[in-house]
Amino acid sequence: MNVKGAGRSRVTMREVAAEAGVSIATASRALAESGRVNPEMAQRVLLASEKLGYRANRVARALRQQVSQVVGLVVPDLTNPFFPKVVQEIEGRLRREGLGLILADARDEVAEEAELVRELLDHGVDGLLISVCDRIASRHTVRMATTQVPTVQVDRLAVASQHFVGVDQRDAIAQVVQHLHDTGRSRLAFVGSSPKISAAAERIEAFRELTGAPAKLIEIGDFSVAWGRDAARRFLTHRPVPEAIVCANDLTAVGALQALHEAGLRVPEDVAVTGFDDTLIASISSPPLTTVRQPVQELGRIAAATLRATIADPGIAVRSVRLPAEIVVRGSTSAR
Amino acid sequence: MNVKGAGRSRVTMREVAAEAGVSIATASRALAESGRVNPEMAQRVLLASEKLGYRANRVARALRQQVSQVVGLVVPDLTNPFFPKVVQEIEGRLRREGLGLILADARDEVAEEAELVRELLDHGVDGLLISVCDRIASRHTVRMATTQVPTVQVDRLAVASQHFVGVDQRDAIAQVVQHLHDTGRSRLAFVGSSPKISAAAERIEAFRELTGAPAKLIEIGDFSVAWGRDAARRFLTHRPVPEAIVCANDLTAVGALQALHEAGLRVPEDVAVTGFDDTLIASISSPPLTTVRQPVQELGRIAAATLRATIADPGIAVRSVRLPAEIVVRGSTSAR
């Protein structure tokens, strides 16, 4: 039916005004529901607008009002299963409040992260949510962002003096350690991940402080299954073998399960294992993993709310929120 | 250090021009590297621009040029592990070519999907990538989109007459069936998922045609572990028990493994199982799953390229691409 394929140009305010027989200004005011307009005329404009299928051009509005109604979200790696849930929550929340979201994935590269933030600023975002790659190296980027637009750090902290919404990692590890003690395990080992990431570093630090474990029982690597397997194998060379292996995420925990299985040790009878994140994998592995469920929805909700509040009033006091996580007990620590 | 917190207003072209001692137009031309400008002046402008830290306001540029350099991407559900990879690939590709990406998650709701598309159009996106919720119910939305901006359907098809980049599901299922035949299994059952999704429907249809399996051996539900378990249990009530259970994704396959385990049947000796998607879960389950690896990177790459091509020339012939998937053989079909 279309004469020339795609793209008949969109209906403009001018056309709506003409259709309604009023000036552009009046049409604009009517659609903005700003009050100061004769109800009858407002009605005419509304009808005309619907008849023509008018939709405001947000680019023009953004230029005029210096407000784009779009915010940026920078994540370190979307394929890390923790982030899609957070992103989904944030995206939904913001959209319900009329804010669009430009997503940027930094691929764990600090340099790329910095460039992404610059580009988002060029696009005129009204605010920025960022989960940084590196607690140290990303500081500069966060500072740059905060001088330009309201910015909220999510899950990972780089600059302590700016808005942050994350999880109480220390408390989470404390719950795990407590649970293991309660079930009679006292010699604990820890498989830690990338200390460049604040959340991971906090877990390591918390474990060290809470258990006073010796260096031999704390291995630090990355977030992969392979690393969990390697680290666990190393623990198994020590005597006595630890009674439980606490892991910084579910993947490393699965790796630990594999290593224990190979070595002919039973879980949880001989050695208990715990994960972190409560991904699908935790419920599927055998035995299913005791793990920590982070309050992903809350995280997204509060991050979005904090950003909105800061956009509304850039002068508000800096918020630093630590949400409680929750241990989920499954077969890897307690017999069925 | 900042006087008033955030937001000193950005450097504008006017200021760069003043600093360089040229007109705004010349400054603009110099920065656009459009040639027609005295090299010496161009140099002056460049210096001034760097000195002031000028960055073009893309909102203004978008309004003027009627081109936003931003495209929209609508996904049905970001927590489906298939999509983050595709999104990441698309985002990276587009960004390298200077295009930003607004992400929208439809939460599997057709109504929301339609609204998202409208909003993306309001934001002046230059093009749209969409993976639809429903092969039938989403048609209207895709048609609406295509009349306004270049649009490419990704992975899931709704309107056959428009651009589409997906996977050859039939060939994928054929590979699985062939592999099972080659390993001596002939009585096959299928755990299918949501026929509202074109990709899932194609898998079901392919299985039916390729095997001529009776209705009893084809169960259709959703994508969950629970559904895989239920469906497999049902198959186990039939005699003879199927020699292999082909599943529409890895999660349902894990459910099938659980059901078989419960029933005391060995995998792969008594019954073979296959998954689909090659998610992490497939390599972790025990036994690890034979599954199908979809060409996620290719998918993202070609989708992005197709969109770019259509934006550059809206008149190009409609592309409908089917990429080949690849079977990954693991322990669930072949003894170690």
Added chain:
DNA sequence: CTGAAAGCGCTAACAG
């Protein structure tokens, strides 16, 4: 309450 007009920052047409 309504309309005319300015202008957000940029680029492109048009003179010079």
Added chain:
DNA sequence: CTGTTAGCGCTTTCAG
């Protein structure tokens, strides 16, 4: 090659 000017579509003074 350079500068002046118009204008993208919208909102918001400023007059009336």
